[in-house]
Amino acid sequence: MRNGNAKRGPSVRQVCAGLALVAAMVLSIPRAGFAGTVEEDFRIGLSAFNAGDFPTAYRLWRPWAEKSDPRSEQGIGFMYHRGLSVEVDDVQAAYWFRRAAEHGQGEGQLMLGALYFFGEGVPQSNVEAYAWCDLAQANGQEDATMCRDAALGGMTSDEEMRSAFKEGLKVRELYGRR
Secondary structure: OOOOOOOOOOOHHHHHHHHHHHHHHHHHOOOOOOOOOHHHHHHHHHHHHHOOOHHHHHHHHHHHHHOOOHHHHHHHHHHHHHOOOOOOOHHHHHHHHHHHHHOOOHHHHHHHHHHHHHOOOOOOOHHHHHHHHHHHHHOOOOOHHHHHHHHHHOOOOHHHHHHHHHHHHHHHHHHOOO
């Protein structure tokens, strides 16, 4: 019995059209992390970073940093060190710089050495600062020479210098360019 007041549900055609519209909307939402390859995301993230769009750089780099891309690890570390789109957190900065440094990334090596020199996010250590800055200098980071020499100048004993040279050799052996 048809009643003029009875409500009919949507037709199959209307349901399918609605689902297609929802699917199109979902597919048009920008993906949360990736624009494509690590190269594309790093390049787009670097452009965003240089333009001051730190949230975009962070969003693009963080997934790659978690997958051990050294440039992204260093970038995320720098963002934590400077408080760009995240709270300043030198413990987190040291974590990401160490990952980048251990993957052979020269800027990460320099920044980790600087954190050791100043005791930011890690215990202050002229020995560690020397080792990481020496490796960064060997990997082409010109500013690392200042860091390395300042760490060396802050050493107060021959024993500390010997420890620094020994640690420098160990760090080069483990994390130097191959």
